[in-house]
Amino acid sequence: MEKIQMPKGLTYHSDECLKHTYIKGGQEIVKPVQKIVVGGKVVCPRCHVEAQTKELQQFESERAERIEKLRRYNVLYRESLVPDKTILTATFENYTAVEREEIENKQMMLEFRDRLRKGEQLNAILQGNPGAGKSHLCYALLQDLNNYDCDVENPADKKTCLFINLEVLMRKIKSSFKNNDTQYTEDYLVELLTNVDYLVLDDLGAETGAIDTDKAASNFVQRIIYAVTNGRQDKSTFTTFNLAGDKLKETYDAKALSRLMKGRNFVVFNETSDKRFEDLPF
Structure with a gap:
């Protein structure tokens, strides 16, 4: 005993x-x-x-x-790179949609949200006039998706969301070349962008200055974008830019563009005015 x-x-x-x-x-x-x-x-x-x-x-x-x-x-909220903190308050509810194009584009983004909630993988391009609300709608999409599956039993089923302004991204990586203490190295950020479930790449073209010039993206920029798009072929990516299609082709690697355009879901702003100037008193 x-x-x-x-x-x-x-x-x-x-x-x-x-x-x-x-x-x-x-x-x-x-x-x-x-x-x-x-x-x-x-x-x-x-x-x-x-x-x-x-x-x-x-x-x-x-x-x-x-x-x-x-x-x-x-x-x-911890890892997103945004140039303007006001984007952090963006929701579908506070996106003002009055004109036909605004209403239709907002509805299209809501439909994308519903498809993603059902487990569909898709890419989308938001292209057109600056200040039309492309970034606003993308961050609103991420906020909805981030809150949607908080009650899943398996933590691995909780989807991760990330909003990355490409100009801020490139500055972070370049600054790491002279700062060994920063976490924002090329390897760290490429891995982060590659692995999240839902990614927004914001303002494609601004990081190269290609919006105002005829130059192509540098080898450094091409390498980063190619690595991210190559690793995200089975994940959902939303990209915003102001460049016209021909300009885009002149600026970026064709394979990277092909992966971003996969699915051919386009949200185009041709008529929507710059919302940032709507409330100015002059």
Whole structure:
């Protein structure tokens, strides 16, 4: 009969627990464990410890799941690179849609959101006039998607979202060349952009100055964009830009563009005016 080393204040009981066994000579042998009195209750000390251990493991497992869900939820707010912090308040509700084009484009983005919620993989291009609300709609999309699946049981099922302004991205990477202490290295950022479930690449072209010149993107810029698009062929990516189609082809690698254009979902702003000037008093 097995005796457990007991702390002071506990007493043995005459009953034995016969649930515990060991193997000897290929046979399962019962090893009786004398019960004890804990808090006025008669318990098997081994069963008691095993139950407490299981409860603690369950608690730690649930805690780890909560932490992982929170980590994945916070990717959008912690890791996004935005040039203007006002974009962080963007929602579908506060996107003003009055004209036909605005209404139709907002509805198209809502339809994309619903398709993504159902598990569909898609890419979309938002192209046209600066200030029309392309970035606003993309960040609103990410906010909706980020909040949608917060209650999933498996933390791995919680989708990650990320908004990246390409001009800010390139500046971060270039600054890392002279700063060994920054986390924003090329490897770190390319891996981050590659692995998130939903990615917005904002203002394609601005990072090269190609909007106002005839120059092609540098080898450095091409390398970053190619690496990201190459790694995201099975994930959903939304891209905004002001460049015309011919200008885009002159500026970027054809393979990278082909991957961004995959699916041919276009949201075009030809008539929508610059919303940033709507409330100016002059």
